[in-house]
Amino acid sequence: MKVITKTNFETLKFFKSGKVRDIYDLGEYYLIVSTDRISAFDVIMNEGIPFKGAVLNKISAFWFNFTKDIIDNHLISINVEDYPEECKPYIDVLKDRSMLVKKAELIPLECIVRGYITGSGWNDYKKTGSICGIKLPEGLVESEKLPEPIFTPSTKAEIGLHDENIDEEQAISIIGKETFNYLKEISIKIYNKAVEYALKKGIIIADTKMEFGYYDGKIILIDELLTPDSSRFWPLEEYEKGRSQNSFDKQYLRDYLLSINFNKKPPAPPIPENVIINTSKKYQEALYKLTGEIIE
Numbered sequence: 001m002k003v004i005t006k007t008n009f010e011t012l013k014f015f016k017s018g019k020v021r022d023i024y025d026l027g028e029y030y031l032i033v034s035t036d037r038i039s040a041f042d043v044i045m046n047e048g049i050p051f052k053g054a055v056l057n058k059i060s061a062f063w064f065n066f067t068k069d070i071i072d073n074h075l076i077s078i079n080v081e082d083y084p085e086e087c088k089p090y091i092d093v094l095k096d097r098s099m100l101v102k103k104a105e106l107i108p109l110e111c112i113v114r115g116y117i118t119g120s121g122w123n124d125y126k127k128t129g130s131i132c133g134i135k136l137p138e139g140l141v142e143s144e145k146l147p148e149p150i151f152t153p154s155t156k157a158e159i160g161l162h163d164e165n166i167d168e169e170q171a172i173s174i175i176g177k178e179t180f181n182y183l184k185e186i187s188i189k190i191y192n193k194a195v196e197y198a199l200k201k202g203i204i205i206a207d208t209k210m211e212f213g214y215y216d217g218k219i220i221l222i223d224e225l226l227t228p229d230s231s232r233f234w235p236l237e238e239y240e241k242g243r244s245q246n247s248f249d250k251q252y253l254r255d256y257l258l259s260i261n262f263n264k265k266p267p268a269p270p271i272p273e274n275v276i277i278n279t280s281k282k283y284q285e286a287l288y289k290l291t292g293e294i295i296e
Contacts (some may be wrong), residue, residue, distance in 0.1 A: 001050065001051055001054065001096070001295065001296075003036045003048040003049075003050050004035050004036050004048065004053065004093060004097070005035055005036055005037050005044065005047075005048040006022070006035065006037075007022045007033050007035065007090075007093065009024060009089075009090050009093075011086060011089065012024040012026070012031065012086060012087070012090070013025045013026070015030065019037065019039040019042075019044055020034060020035055020037050020038070020053070020056065020229060021033060021034055021035065021224075022035060022119050025103075026084055026086070026087070026100075027099050028103070029076060029084070029101060029102065029103060030074075030100075030101050030102075030103050031083070031087060031098060031099075031100055031101075032095075032098060032099050032101055033053070033093075033094065033097060033098045034052075034053035034054070034057045034097045034098065034224075034276060035048065035053050035097070036048030036049050036050065036051070036052045036053045037052075038052060038229075038250060038253065038279070039263070040153045040250060040253050040254050040257055041254065041257065041264035042264075043264065043265065043266050043268050044266075044268065045253075045268045045271055046048060046267075046268050046270065046271070047270070047271045047276055049276060049279050049283065050110055050276070050277075050280045050281050051154065051280055051284055051295050052280065052283050053096075053097035054096040054097045054295050055227075055228070055283040055286065055287045056097075056224060056227045056228070056283075057078060057096060057097050057098065057099060057231055057283060057293065058078070058287055058295075059225075059226065059227045059228070059286065059287055059290060059291070060075075060224045060225045060226075060227055061075060061078045061099060062208070062290065062291050063194060063225040063226040064145065064221070064225055066193070066194070066197065067190050067193060067194070067225070070186060070189050070190055070193065071186050071190070071219070071220065071221050072215075072218065072220045072221070073220055073221035073222065073225070074101040074102040074104050074213070074215065074220055074221065074222045074223075075099055075100075075101055076099075076100040076101055076102060077099070077100045078096075078098065078099045078100075080094050080095050080098070082100065082276070083098075083100055085102075088122075094282065096163070096295065099260075101222070102161060102215050103215070104213030104214060105213050105214040105215070106147070106156075106211065106213045106222070107175055107179065107183070107211070107212045107213055107214065107219070108155075108156045108174060108175070109153050109154075109155070109156060109171060109174060109175055109183065109211075109212075109259045110153060110154040110155070110156055110209045110210075110211065111151070111153055111183050111184075111187040111208045111209060111210045111211065112151070112152045112153060112154055112187075112207060112208070112210075113149050113150070113151055113152075113188055113190075113191040113207060113208055113209075113210075114131065114146065114149065114150050114152055114184075114196060114206070114207040115145065115146055115149045115189050115191065115205065115206060116143055116144065116145050116146060116204070116206040116207065116232075116234075117131075117136070117140050117141075117142065117143065117144050117146060118142065118143050118206050118207065118232060118245070119163060119207070119232065121152065121207070122142050122143075124165070125140060131150065131152050132150075132152035132153070132165050132166065132167050132168075133167030133168060133169075134150050134167075134181055135153065136150075140147040141241055141242040141246050142241070142242060142243060142244060143234075143239075143241050143242065143243060143244065144239075144241040144242070145208070147243070149185040149188050149192065151183075151187055151188060152165060153165075153166055153168075153180075153183075154166060154209075155174075156211075160219075168180070175198070179219070183212055184221065186212075186219075186221075190210065190221075190225075190271050191205070191208060194208070194226050198233075198290065199236060201289045201290055202235060202236045202237060202289055203233050203234070203235065203236060203248065203286070203289055203290065204233070204234040204236050204239055204245075205226065205231055205232070205233060206231075206232035206233075206234055206245070207231065207232050208226050208230055208231035209230050209231070210223075210225060210230070210233075211223040216224055228248055228249035228250065228282070228283050228286045229249070229250065231249065232245075232247055232249055232251065233247055233248040233249050234246065234247055234248075235247075235248065247282070248282045248283070248285055248286035248289070249282065249283075249286070250279065252275070252278060252279055252282055253271070253275060253279050256271070256272075256275050257269070
C-alpha cells in the first residue's frame with residue numbers, strides 16, 4: 001500500500017484538514033480520508049507511516065459498530081462501492097482508508113477518559129495530587145489502574161496549538177452543564193465496554209479521547225474512535241505498574257523524539273527508517289489483536 005500523506009481530489013470540494021485526516025464536503029455527507037501522516041506533541045512529522053491510515057480507519061469502524069448500542073455515530077460506510085459517483089475516480093486511494101459520514105456540528109471539547117495514570121495525567125498528579133481538578137488517592141504510581149475511570153476533558157485546539165486540560169467548571173462554561181453531564185456519562189460507558197473487550201484480546205486501553213457532535217438535534221459520536229492515535233494501548237502480558245509501558249500506539253515515536261531532545265515545536269526532525277517501520281508494525285499489531293484483520 002502506497003504511503004499517502006496528502007490528498008488532492010480536484011473534482012471534490014475540499015472542506016478541511018486535521019493532523020491526520022483530510023475531509024471533503026459531498027453535499028449530503030462528508031468524506032473523511034485517513035492519511036498516513038503522524039503527529040507527536042501536536043507537531044506533524046514530515047514522513048508518513050505505512051498502513052497507518054488504513055489501520056485507523058478500520059479500527060474506528062470496528063468500534064463505531066461495537067458501541068452503537070450506547071450512542072449513534074456518524075459512520076455511514078467504509079465500502080467505497082457505497083460512495084457517491086463523484087468519488088469513483090479516486091477509489092484506489094480511498095479504499096481501506098476512508099469513510100462516508102453524516103455531517104454533524106462539532107461540540108468543541110475533547111472527551112478524555114482515563115483508566116490508568118500516565119502521560120500528562122501522571123505529571124499533573126505528581127505536582128498536585130489531582131488530574132483536571134479531580135482529587136485522586138495518595139501514593140499512586142506511574143501506570144497504576146485508577147479506582148474507577150475519570151472524565152478529564154480538554155480544549156479542542158487548532159493545528160499547531162496544544163490541547164489544554166481543563167476542569168469540570170471550565171468545560172461546563174464551554175458546552176453547558178446538561179451536555180457536559182451527558183458526554184461524561186456516555187464517554188465512560190464507551191470506555192468501559194471497550195476496555196472489557198480489549199482485555200480479552202490482550203490489550204489494556206489506558207486512556208482514550210472521543211469527540212461528539214450534533215446531528216438532527218441529537219448528540220452523536222464523530223471523528224475517530226479508540227484508535228492508536230486517540231488512545232494508549234498497552235500489551236496486557238507486559239503490564240507492570242510503577243513504570244512507563246510499551247505500547248501499540250505512537251508513544252514509541254514520542255519516546256524516540258524525547259530521546260533526541262525534540263523541543264516539541266515545528267519544524268519536525270527527520271524520523272529514521274527503523275522508527276517508521278517499527279511504528280507501522282505497532283499500529284498493524286493493534287488492528288490484528290482487536291479485529292483479527294491483516295492489511296495486505
